[in-house]
Amino acid sequence: MLPPNAPLTPDQRGRFDALLIELSPDQQSWLGGWLTARTVGAPAVAAAPTASVPLTILYGTESGNSEELAARTAKAAKGKGFKPTVKNMADLAPADLAKSERLLVIVSTWGDGEPPETAVSFYKSLMSEAVDLSKVSYSVCALGDTSYEQFCKTGRDVDARLAELGAKRIADRRDCDVxxxxxxxxxxxxxxxxxAPAQAATVSVAPVPTAIGSQFGKKNPFPAELLDxxxxxxxGTAKETWHYELSLEGSGLVYEPGDALAVLPVNAPDMVEGLLKAARLNGSETVELKGGEKKVLADALREDFEITTLSKAVLKKLHEVSPSKKLGALISDEGKEDLREYLWGRWIADAIAEFAPDGLSVEALAGIMRKLPPRLYSIASSPLEHPDEVHLTIASVRYDAHGSSRKGVAxxxxxxxxxxGDTVPVFTQTNKNFRLPxxxxxxxxxxxxxxxxxPFRSFIEHxxxxxxxxxxxxFFGDQRFTYDFLYQLEWQDHLKNGTLxxxxxxxxxxxxxxxxxxxxxxxxxSELFAWLEQGAHFYVCGxxxxMAHDVHEALIEAVVSAGGRKRDEAEAYIEDLKKSKRYQRDVY
Structure with missing residues (x-):
């Protein structure tokens, strides 16, 4: 059925719903592909051959990107004659892979080299268990963030381990940045x-979808008005935490408690000026962006490039355009500790000033930077309590380092x-791994x-x-009761009315x-363990x-002391909570 906000008349809705009921799943899939192709001006996709070749698409996700890509891969696979099955790493064991003759893996790396929260158990088992995968043909797509030292480590580890266990790599792994x-x-x-089978149709992966019933999404963010x-x-506080209220009216964007809002920021003028000064450019030059678009350099630095975050990947590119013995030593395998110390608190402009003192050409400058990525923030409102709005709780990042003031971009x-009254480009990001019971x-x-x-403000409101x-x-914590008790009056009201x-x-x-x-x-x-025994779900965010590690340890200790378990039994108890989705974390 169509969503309530579909832009159709009642008569059109009725006829469309009636047609959908008559169509088989394969016919609905073909129709969706045809409509998409027609919309973007591409030729209509031929009807897919009967899906008969089994294919397993395995994903491990933290924010939902790998899951979305797995679903898109499955759609394309159907068009090539496959019968795809999409599996979450949280829902199977490595031994299950032996049953899959054809395997595609899409997995992200969370934090600095860790597997996604829901994939930890699978990852550990894969790395330690001996499984015969000699009959499996596979390929891996790794997602990560080059600002972290261990870029795409989980995907690289999985790729290598599958090969060690006898699986045949049929396409090279791709390591993808944000x-x-x-x-x-x-x-x-x-x-x-x-x-693909020999008779497969020529079907490419579909472009990133927008939200159902909406023209807005990752490729076309919605200009949300800041209401408050x-x-x-x-x-007197040492902190700066803001509550933002944004309008989603007319966007068609939807969300549930636990989801995130992606914000597409721009770089501040002083950040742009500092980079131009280091590169010895004036900003009026023209730069060519990915896809061939040409733009004034100052505007591109403000709107298109990640111009602050310094990483090993950036330093490697800088070394290519401005070779330096010191920089070469810093990015070498032997320079890991020195590199970690150097990166803290420094921006790209600092590295350019030090290792390219004569400046850079426009092309060289653009070549060392990546696209400015969106920032994800946990949503702090319920759509039922605040229709057509989305609320955020964000701490402004400001600090001093190496004699200069620093700040967070978004x-x-x-x-x-x-x-x-100003607008902010946004889109909603689903997080199925952080949901109310x-x-x-x-x-x-x-x-x-x-x-x-x-997210717990959202949970309680909902x-x-x-x-x-x-x-x-x-459980809430911060620095000082007098200054930092976020949403204090709201929590007191929830206590009074019995919601909390x-x-x-x-x-x-x-x-x-x-x-x-x-x-x-x-x-x-004792009381916390009693709640768990009564079926309570346990959530952590922050x-x-x-913090997340310390809370996890405290939870294990609570099961040991109040539940009378040994340490290994308590860890198994917590692992069972995770597997049953009763222990969920949204940490960053």
Missing amino acids: DYEDLYTEWADAALSTL KVLLNGK STYLADLIKK ESADTPIIMVGPGTGIA RAATGATGKNWL HKLDVAFSRDQPEKVYVQDRIRERA DASR
């Missing part, structure tokens, strides 16, 4: 063509450059210090709006000895580097 569209398409077309912005911290873009009666435990509180009867328990049943807070700087949310979890171990 701007992955072109490389992914090349990989998928090459892999499917190699595996409120500083959440009190006077967080200060919103704080400094966007005023009420299906049953409204299920209790939930939420751990969200700092801006990690965002449960209140739907009349959910499950109990809700929130328990609230535990930890303000680390209000006493000589620092107290964090993990300490509160240990203090409440900092991945320390």
